[in-house]
Amino acid sequence: MSGVIEVRNLKKSYGSLDAVAGIDLDIHQGEIFSLLGPNGAGKTTTVEILEGFRSRDGGQVSVLGVDPAVKGAAARHWRNRIGIVLQSTQDSGDLTVGETLSHFAKYYSNPRNPEEVAVAVGLEEKSKALVRTLSGGQRRRLDVALGIIGNPELLFLDEPTTGFDPEARRAFWGLIDALRQDGTTILLTTHYLDEAEALADRVAVINQGKIIETSTPAELGGRATALATVSWKSSNGVQSERTANPTEFVKRLSDTFQGEIPELIVKRPSLEDIYLEMIGGADE
């Protein structure tokens, strides 16, 4: 069975609000799967049910072949195989990075080497630094380090790069790519569409407790076949044309201009354009 996460008709209500209204999900071995959706769409509730942090009202859920509602010794064995990076964790920070990593490594049966994990997240220089002296981005990398210290088969990543500067985000994406190489399955929730596009093999858009579409980032919402917009500058100012055959159109344009087309832009809808169109109306 290749289904690392299998969800059928998942339901969860809070009072009269159906936060999750019948969701199906299949996440395969070794893929990075991103769950997209506006705040209040049911994203967090779904992920917390999969993480075993929240109970469900209905439906079947299997995570690594185990129901996340599992208790006792079986729950400990299940948690031994997963890693969770929560949205934000603050603590007094009176331990060093090295102490924190070595301690969390003790929780697992086959942990990674804490020093290697520190290197992987770029905190090797900070090994002897107290956690409270770390910057926000460094703390976040420590959170990720603690998520992967147990050598998990499945990693939950919740908004991992919130508050990162662009350079730190690029470095972080590199780290996630390295985890992909190791065969770790990752469920990523993020608000950044470019992040989902850069990392995810597949994305699902969730809105009002339901999954609207599951696809690759390139094909979501018919994006691959969507009309392209060609714009250029003529004597009458900037012109634009939506077309299904942009190559053909540009060729004709080029003939008209007898060579170089002034200020030529060929643009296809970004993942963000498609996403906003899909969830449009949700915020009204």
Add this chain to the structure above:
Amino acid sequence: MSNKVPSALTLGIARGGLEIRQFMRQRESVVFTMAFPIILLAIFGSVFKDTLEGGVTFAQYFVAGMIASGLVNTGFQQLAILIPMEREFGSLKRLRGTPAPASSYFIGKSILVFVSMAVQVALLLVAGVIFFGVNLPTDPMKWVTFTWLIVIGSAASTALGIAFAAVPKSGRGASAVVSPVVIILQFFSGVFFVFTQLPGWMQQVAALFPLKWLTQGMRSVFLPDTYAVQEVAGSWESGRTLLVLTLWLIAGVFLAMRTFKWDRA
């Protein structure tokens, strides 16, 4: 690959070491926890200069109450304030996502409370002997009583602190909820006064709670046996003290396991 997770006890001991290390790095709270009973002993020892019956100084009488209330402060009060903060900061939720069970967390807290209690009592007794003329018991049986009082007392105090930590709604509000409970209990239990001089109804209320029994037990250790007749029952009631504390310990463990919350939600 083995999938054998470490035992709850192994992890609990590892957590105990970590908790102590974290505690030691919060210098203000270390100094306060360790020095507070000594400061109180100094204040009461200076205010009440009279000696009690049989040449017993007030400091000698007061040491019993200081150790007993130290058990309540270090275990119950500290944990009932600290745990809601750990919950609010999300460090408990992070722990919940690991294979470490709640029992390992509890064991770690018990170790923290026991070790800081042992150090605190040792310092208090040393300071008491050197500066306030406190006499230590010479009868080995009294040290046996002392030991089980500390062990069961700190275990019960830890368990009840974890259980009570479910009450405060937020980390910031915890101290406002917990401190009055402790202070009222201290007054009722005769920590600051001679217990038998308190109104009868106060004595009866206090007898329901463990602090009164801890204080009485510690009096049996630090006061001459001629003082036993002054107790409410006319004796030290060691057997009953052991029974009441054990019942509170069991109730505390039961409540802690039932009410413990990893998360604010």
